[in-house]
Amino acid sequence: MESIYQRIEALIAERGMTKKAFCQQLGISTGNFGDWKRGKTTPGTNKLIEIATFFDISLDWLMMGRTPKREMVNEQQESYFFDDLGQLNCQIDQLTEQEKVFIRDYIEFTAYRKKKKKETD
Structure with a gap:
């Protein structure tokens, strides 16, 4: 490995x-x-x-x-996490604390990558 x-x-x-x-x-x-x-x-x-x-x-x-x-990625035109109004398409109380932390971390990571990309462009 x-x-x-x-x-x-x-x-x-x-x-x-x-x-x-x-x-x-x-x-x-x-x-x-x-x-x-x-x-x-x-x-x-x-x-x-x-x-x-x-x-x-x-x-x-x-x-x-x-x-x-790849099979985990939704490539359809339908809503994935957000509805047409931009709201969460799930009930937050249905998520575990670990899932909530992961989502927050992923959002921060995505923002960081966008910021770094803008700095290099």
Whole structure:
């Protein structure tokens, strides 16, 4: 099984970058990067988000090596989470606390990616 470091290393190579250039662009010390390689530490949550954004990949793939399941995506024209008025199409009390936290985190992550994309454009 590939480690997070091995997936990052493959992405760096795929982009034709040096590891040093990658570290400089993302503000990662070479010492920390070396610790990731040795398995001593792993990137923190914020750094994982930055790396996923930088390479335009999913966090799920970066962290676990799993590709998103396409069959879970609703590609129909019908409402998914929101009705025609932009309201939640589910009852909030039907969600577990863990599901609520996930939704909040995902919204924050999406906003972060949009902000980073605007900064680079």
